Structure formats: C-alpha cells, structure tokens
Amino acid sequence: MSKNYNMSTYSFTQKDAPLFENFLHYSRKGMAAFHTPGHRGGRGCEDLFRSLGGEFLRLDLTELKGANLDQDPDFLIKKAEELAAEAFGAKQSYFLVNGASIGIMAALLALKGLGKEILIARNCHLSVINGLILSGLKPVFISPTWVEGLPCLPSLAVVTNALKDYPDAAGVFLTNPGYHGIYGPLGEIAKLCKAKKVPLLLDEAHGGYLKYINNRIEEASTVDADLWVWGTHKMMGSLTQTGMLHLGSGFQNREKLEDALELLSSTSPSYLLLASLDSARRQLYLNGRAMFTRAAELSEIVRQEIINLPGLKLIENCYLPTGYGVDPTKIILSLAPVGWSGIKVEEILRQKYLIQPEYADRDYVYIFVSYAQERKEVCSLIQALTNFATTAGPDCDRGRIHPPPWNRQPLQLSPSEAVNKPVTYLNLQEVTGKIAAGWVAAYPPGIPLWVPGEQISSAMVEWLISFQRQGGYIRGLKKNQVKVIQ
16 A cells, blocks of 8 residues: 655655655646656556556656655655665665666776776676776686586685785675575675675675575675675576665765766666566565565475476586585576587477577576466476476587686776777677677676787677577677777
C-alpha cells in the first residue's frame, strides 16, 4: 500500500520504501500532466505495450517537485540510498540505473591520479576495460585461480606478489564471485590491501546475496572492502539495468566517485528503475534469508537428482581449493562424458524443452536457480538433464578444457592510449602480432580475450575461431574484422 509521507518528518525505517511508495502515491493522484515523459502514464504508448504495462507505466516519471515532497529532486533517492547502506553494511550506497557497468567505470575514474597502474584480475568484465579507457589507468593483469577450466578469485600469493612488484598501484580490482558461480576467500586479501594501504575494489555483480544463504561466506561488506558493485537485477529482484555501488569505511575518494557517477549517469534517470531498487532493498532486508534459502534448497533438489547420473559431471566444492566454493544457487554441469557439448545442450533445452539456461560454452551449461522458481520448472529441468545423461551425444571432442590463452606479457600501451591511435580493420587471419585498438570478448560472460593496447597472439586468434565454430558468440568484432592500431 502506498503512503503519503508527512512532509514535516522524514524518518524512514527498513520497512519503508520511500522512493517507491511516494512515487506510487503520486501516480495515483490523477494529476493532469503537462511535463515529460510524453506518454502520459502509458496512455500514449502503442496499444499492445500499454496493455502489458498496466500501472507500472504510471510510475515512469521524472524529477517532479510534487512527487519529491516539494524537496530537491534527489531528496528521496538519497533517503532510499541511506536505507540501502544501512541494510547492506556499507558506509554509503548509490543506486545505478545503467547496470553494474556504470558503477565499475565510475570506480575506476575515482582512482584516477592515485597511480599509473592498477592491479586487475584477468577474468574481469569488459566494463572494467571501458573504465580503464575513460580513466587512463594502465592495467597490470594478475592471474585468476583456475578450477576445472573456470577462472576464479586470484590466490593470496598472486596478489601479494603483484603488490610487491607494484607497491604504488592505484588499487586492486577483483571479481568475486566469478560469472560462473565460484567464490573465493576474500578475507586475507582484504587484510593485505589494508596493510599496504591500497584500495580493494570488488566486482560483486553476481553476488551480494550469498550472506543470506551462509553467513560464513566472505563477501565485500564482511571483509570491509573499500568499494563494491552489485548487478542487483541479476538475481536480487530488481528490474533489468539496475545495480548498486557500495562504499566501505576506508574509501577516500568519495567526492571523485560522485563526480564520476554524475558524469556518466543520465540527467533523466528512470524513477521506475530507481523505485524497483528501493523495493528490492526492502524485500531483501525483510525476507532475504528466506528468499535465498529457498533458492538454495531448490538448487539442491536438482543437484541430488542429477549428481549420480553416469553421463553427467557436476562441479562441486570437492573440486575446489580450500576457501573456494560454488554459489549454492548456481549449477555448473558438463555432459561431455556422453558426448554433449554445453552449447548443444543449451540449444536443445531451449528449443525442445522450453528451458533457458543462463549460458553455455563448449564444456559446461550454467543454470541459475532463483528464489522465484516454480517447482514444476525444477522438475522439468531434472527430467531434461536425465534424458541427456542417458543418451549418447553427437560430439566427439572430449579432450581437456582449454581456457582462453590470455597474454602474460604487459600491455604495449594503456587502453586509453590505444583507442586514440589511428586504427584499421583486418581479418582474423591477419591480426597476429598486431596491437589491438579495441576489446574482443566471448559474450556471455563478457571476459575480454584481448584488450586495447595488447598484442594479439596466434593462440588468441586460434581460440577465437574455434569458439565461433562451436557456436559461441563474440562481441567486439565488426563484420568479423578486428580493430587494430594502424
């Protein structure tokens, strides 16, 4: 039920969703609108779109004085963000309506001037590379921990050695958990960064909710990271394209960060998306443990039903180094033992069984189980996987998993320098030895194979061509040509 907040008092608790509730109340007043947006609460939208949008379209509002309690346009956003910081153990939180990507880019801009290099785990998302282009920082890539062909959080030893070589680095930027669903031990790395007085930044886009399942899992807020970013829309209940950026107690560049967010953000943010973040925060605070306990329980039902199937391999914690674990809501499986590639399994699941996994590559299928999943969907998934595991597949290539052949050499130029050089486009067969002027990434998961300023190796080209032949999708090419420095 919406509320009309008393304008003389602005005391909110976690049971409130001030941004969402006040805009809902305003949308129901029946105001005659003579302002943007022009669709007038959905009346002006195309018929089918309007019929599907319902009352949600009336929440698509802009910075209106009446809808903001006669305060400045940012008043309710700030109040909602304060509640988010309190709910999620942050010193300060920011709502993002351009996904986690804008938070990552703003974070890198906030570090500009603290050093020339930044230590970055090589399994970073491509938005990190875009942030490097904007900030001018030069990445020093550090190797992730590899588990069953999947990149995870770098080990403490790897981070320690990197900080020895680059003690003046502007920061350490890590991804945890990884896109594939494996998290690592953050605590010791966080202590190291604190001791070295180097900011620790975390891409936690695919995490944030693990503490609701198991409070022993180390995540950004529990280790007091300096900054972390959530893709809240991914599994935490807000609408697509929403995220949050959180600051820990030690972050020193708040003003620069806010300037960067203002630089990158739209001047006309979607209050529908902002309201969804406010609502999701309340739901997570009040019901987060029940929500994700249910998701983990449904996922465990699937695991127990498929774990002993002879033609199926399930990635479990027993395969992982000490301190690493698989997100209990995510299922990583391979049907290669009976001749099925992950890409082929995904295709058949989608077309024949009307089941859409998150992602698949040559070796694995990745299934993300939500707290909102229906049990009949879980049963359908179990039956489909059982059928695959007991049926010989068409693929003969059952060799070892071959991770992307990332370079171990330093970049020739910073990404920012590389994108500002004269460029040309060449066919894949012609780019070995050239310096990239753009990134190329298998998508999903969006981990770059190469980045601007990096020398392209023959192994990279061979891997990319092989990935395409298997049915994988590559972003960053233009008509299958590569942008390189002229």
